[in-house]
Amino acid sequence: MxxxxxxxxxxxxxxxxxxxxxxxxxxxxxxxxxxxxxxxxxxxxxxxxxxxxxxxxxxxxxxxxxxxxxxxxxxxxKVAHQKDEVADMIADYGGTDQLCYRAEAPEALRARQDAAWDPLLDWAEATYGARLAVTSGVMHLAQDAAALAPLRRAVHACNPFQLAALHDLVSLSGSLVIGLAAAGGRQDPETLWALSRIDETWQEEQWGEDEEAQAHAALKRAAFLHAAEVWRLSGDH
Incomplete structure (x- = not known):
């Protein structure tokens, strides 16, 4: 049937x-x-x-x-009926933002991360007064609540359409800072997507591209760019 x-x-x-x-x-x-x-x-x-x-x-x-x-x-x-819950879920990414976790080795990868991600953290501090700490390795680093608070306020100020967009910008990139940077026009979405994938790009350079992984990454990239356009069209309402 x-x-x-x-x-x-x-x-x-x-x-x-x-x-x-x-x-x-x-x-x-x-x-x-x-x-x-x-x-x-x-x-x-x-x-x-x-x-x-x-x-x-x-x-x-x-x-x-x-x-x-x-x-x-x-x-x-959905979002309009649970706005605070959705905003809290998005804001929680600030506590585990991928920009704050750098490689212990190799030095070349760490240098690439520092060069790409430090300016974004500097932007978050200049824009929101939020200075997030950086660590080496994957062990959890507790961020200062005072640093996370202004980022949380920025997320809660969004309307439901903006939250729907920001959710995807943040979850797909693994970074609240990158999501807010895309929303705030810090850099074009294509560049920010590339910056979110420094680790994956490094692995591809070392070991070659995997066809299945590439296809999955392409879908995520398209969703990220769509979310950026949704944010642009959502206005300040």
Missing amino acids: SEWKAKRFWRVTEIRAEAGGYGVYLDGRPVKTPAKAPLLLPTEGFAEAVHAEWDAVGELIDPTRMPFTRTANAAID
Whole structure:
């Protein structure tokens, strides 16, 4: 028995400005989330991205080809209803930020990490007043609560759409600082993604590339870049 799939039922896709944001309409009917909440987007740019996905639907609706719609659904149906919990989960990455854990050896890898990651930690201190400590090896290093507090406040200040984006920026990179740097425009997302993968790149240089690992990394990179675009489109609401 073949799996049932929803078919396109509309002809005209449009954006309408509404109180508190923008909606996407199909033949005059508003798009809603899976939980039946209004799909209200925070900016016109975000609405345009969602509109483009619905307008591009062929005969069948394929959610895997609608990443902005999926992220909006998650922000509205999930993040908005547990905003503090999600913000705390993201902020907790500051206590184990990968930028703070450097290689004991070889010296060349450590030098590469220092050159790439120290400027990001300097940026976090200059921007948020958060000076995170650095250690060698993988043993847990307890960070000063006073250093983590401003980073936590920055995360909690985000709206649900920004939190949905920041969650992926942070979890995919393993770094709260890199996630905030992507959100804050410290460097372009492609560069920041590359900086998050210094260890993996080093291993590839030493032992060669693994096809399966490369494919997995490509998916993570695409998700990271998507999250950066979601943040850009989410505005300051």
